[in-house]
Amino acid sequence: MDRNDAPAYPVGLRLAGRRVVVLGGGQVAQRRLPGLVAAGADVLLVSPSATPAVEAMADAGEVRWERRRYTPGDLAGAWYAVVATDDAAANAAASAEAEERRVWCVRSDDAEAATAWTPATGRDEGVTVAVLTGRDPRRSAAVRDAVVEGLRDGTLVAPRHRARTPGVALVGGGPGDPDLITVRGRRLLAEADVVVADRLGPRDLLDELPPHVEVIDAAKIPYGRAMAQEAINDALIQHARAGKAVVRLKGGDPFVFGRGMEEVQALAEAGIACTVVPGISSSISVPGAAGIPVTHRGVAHEFTVVSGHVAPEDPRSLVDWAALARLRGTLVLLMAVERIGAIARALVEHGRDPQTPVAVVQEGTTAAQRRVDATLATVGATVAAEGVRPPAVIVIGDVVALEAGRA
Template sequence: MAEHPAYPVGLRLTGRRVVVLGGGQVAQRRLPALIAAGADILLVSPEATPSVEAMADAGEITWEKRPYAEGDLADAWYALIATGDTEANNRASAEAERHRVWCVRSDDADRATAWTPATGHSEGVTIAVLTTDARGRDPRHTAAIRDAVVEGLRDGTLVAPHHRTRTPGVALVGGGPGDPDLITVRGRRLLAEADVVITDHLGPRDLLAELPSSVEVIDAAKLPYGRFMAQEAINNALIEYAKQGKSVVRLKGGDPFVYGRGMEEVQALSEAGIPCTVVPGISSSISVPGAAGIPVTHRGVAHEFTVVSGHIAPDDERSLVDWPSLAKLTGTLVILMGVATIGKVAETLIAHGKSPDTPVALVQEGTTAGQRRVDATLKTVAETVRTEDVKPPAVIVIGEVVRVGPTATAPRE
């Protein structure tokens, strides 16, 4: 038998009898997949691990608390032999052979009629890896190959094109703060499978270079607006490409719902009857301060943090922010899109009771190769932005946590 490789096959066990002999660690590892396959499972074992016992208590398996007996495999389609009794295992193997039941043995693979592959799953695909040479089986090598394939499918580095018609739709993907490694696994995979990617200037640009040449990449800032506002043009582009039957990814920086106008796009797609998948992203409000060594909360320093948009100055009648209340908070204040208005913000906070000496950190191009941190205080931050030529995008952190991290620097006086 060892001279020939195993023939791989996928067993459809729904409603079919599977017998498991032994209730130890091997059964504990194998049973969940058999349960997920819908098998009618009989466990025969005098004892079982607490996890296996819990499966029986939940009604997922039938447990007969006794040793193996001749005839246990008569009605089985598949058997897993995993007891510590070699003689019982041999007798069970012989019974399986007589009844033509495919049989896996945990103690002696050479005497089994089936082997369990190293398996993994990714978005509707099951990966099963078997060693072809029985004499040179290396379970760790087989598992490593399985892991590499599954990881490649999940993060998009291993892509297999779809040859059947896919359901058209849009994926609203948060790209994270800028470092291409900080996009989620699902977001990266959807990018790799896209026909069209509509991105903006805050999306992780390095990811676009990895896309196949067949993918159409559209800079949202360069869409022809005509009679539409910019957001309307983006909404219409998403709808039109999806209606063409294409898989569309709308790639945004950070998280789509944190000052990303993502819900406006979801609403427009819903009104047009286009299915939309939302993939959250790592928000720059937390990740960028962290990358610069600043915790937004810290025991004994800050028990809360507040994220505010600074794109509208406090004295602008369009502002929805209660700046006087923010000035009274003792926690951390994180301001996004606030480089141009930080002078007015600092004046307003000071005017409503915030200490002028409150530390401030500005983190420009956070998590990217161009990241830099500039420290100041509320009193000096406006001048510091000018003299240090701080440019957007930058995350501004106000509060005592600025002084906590190991990379804290002296503020500009």
């Protein structure tokens, strides 16, 4: 077989503490140096000049930089070399020296003359993906990206076979659209043995779970059946103690009116490890999906998120409605559909303009999303007349009146 036709033999180099020589300080070095530094290599850069990024690495002491051109002998003691200068003769000479010294050498200008090729690499959760497709680097990068993305979003399931530390992942699932869960959250969901799911979590993701995954319904349907918080805590603890990988899938963000901290505290008291994965809160994502920015230059310099699950006159309320009425920015209400009439009256009584625009966005980010507009003076009657039901996010403020295209 011709040497040039033989496939490359893949291998992972352990370069920590070993000398690596990089010739040339241009764009190739800028791409390769971070990986070499991350591998712990003792990097010597030989180049009369360098890009600002490469120079910054040298200034930070991550690499040693000798500001000169290549000279024979530079590869002495090296385990690996990257030849990437703009001088073809120097590249050929360095490549010949590498061959003589039996140093594996990558060449940016002539892959056929190199003794090593750099694969397209990506990393995720301790897994390194390296792809070689011979003379088609673009295909290598495309395959690499597909594999890494699959690992990250859970579409490429690769279960761990070594022992895992039992624990619970408290995952914010976002506002409802399954595509809006975080990459880490989706990956943990794909690795779960048990999923304790809320009604407001991204339900479509449950259909993707393998048959062996136990799904526990922790739906807290307003004014209907509900799984007591204590029962949820007990379920998380019991399954984690049984050695299961448990995901508590919640809507929005676990710590934005999600009672997530109560679950974290219960797990801590039980000695159960807990990972918190933030989620996209409906307080900003649902208005955005409905075309409403919660802030806008010259219109609103702040936004306040408030729970409306108790009425303003209720002695259990912790909200200073009078102070909120004096604010000029955006007010975002969650869990407020049933009490929006009372809330609107309280804001008007404390000085907020009754003509302040209001938008009610039901089932935000899902296929069932709809938006109902009103004012503080009319929102109570409008919500009742339109039959708006939870879950819905209510936005109060001048940002509601903004239209696309306005500067």
